[in-house]
Amino acid sequence: MPTGVAMRDAREQLFDAAERVLLRDGPNALTSRAVTTEAGCAKGVLHRHFTDFDAFLADLVLDRIARLEVQAVALRASAGTGTVIGNLTGVLSDLFESVAVAIVGLIISRDALRARLREARPVGVPLATEAAEMIASYLAAERDAGRIAADADVDTLAPTLVGAGHLLFADRTGTSPDVEAVHKIVATVVGGVVREPPP
Template sequence: MSPRGVAIPDLRERLFAAAERVVARDGAAALTSRAITAEADCGKGVLHTHFAGLDEFVAELLLDRFARSARQAEALEAKVGEGTVAGNLQEVVLNLMEALPAAVVGLAMTRPAAALHTREGFQSGAPAFDAIQHAVTTYLQAEQHAGRIPAGSDTGAIALALVGTTHHLLMTRSPGRTADTGATTQRLLAVLLGG
């Protein structure tokens, strides 16, 4: 355990990763402040020193993972002309599904205070599905200009359909079913991209 009064580097991420491990191993019902700090090998009060409580912590975890996913989607711009368009988009979807574990999303949605804090974060401009959709649209437009998707393709509609489907998959999936997500995304992209 870290000595008392000594700053812990990357504490926020350390606590978030610990919470994800607790939920993955023991289920959402096992997520408590003590379980998180024990898993992170921190003092019992550390979580409450940095967050108003478990609900705020859960909401901040979800907001952080959405922000990470939005940054990954923005990285699509660097992949224009590389790999396949479908493969690049599939990678973004699978990264989003991995960044937002089903149990964590469910936990954030079933705890009213956490859900409220998450909504307030989105309303204040925290990146969410809209940022991911914008990044996908921008990427598709660049690929369209490069001639890798048909000139008449509605890039905004393709991005909306992909991100909307991803949202649906996030909200309805069971833990550990990423193979289904991959197959569903492949089928959808084949339809959307006309291949």
């Protein structure tokens, strides 16, 4: 591997390389050597920025959670616009067509990573938990706007949507489900509480 070559934003380049390896080859192929080879840098670059590989993976997950927070703000701001089912279909498709499914699989497959993440995120499965919180916040805003029933249990509906969406997208080797499949799940889960007129 090349040495002495400056990497702009080495952390982000290493994170992006890890995502590519994860998506292409799965969690078992994700090693420090695979990441640095994919990034086109010496293995020492990773160890200059992170104490060990599990610290690198934990920071990767936390970085992707931070990105989800930006998406959560946009989703909540969309309350009252479009349709509830359409908005949820879009966010679930965006969430799970990204690297999120692969990262959840990575978290589940690595005990040391889960233990490290428990320090920052003591409850739930990181990323999936934040996705459910994002959707619950959006549903609460729609409930406040009167577009879903006042007695809708958003704290149950949100993880139900995330779990169903995750299962729909979980086959990493298959083709992604089409928008109609996602729409069907969303409509099934929240259709009974939606109070907006049909489009």
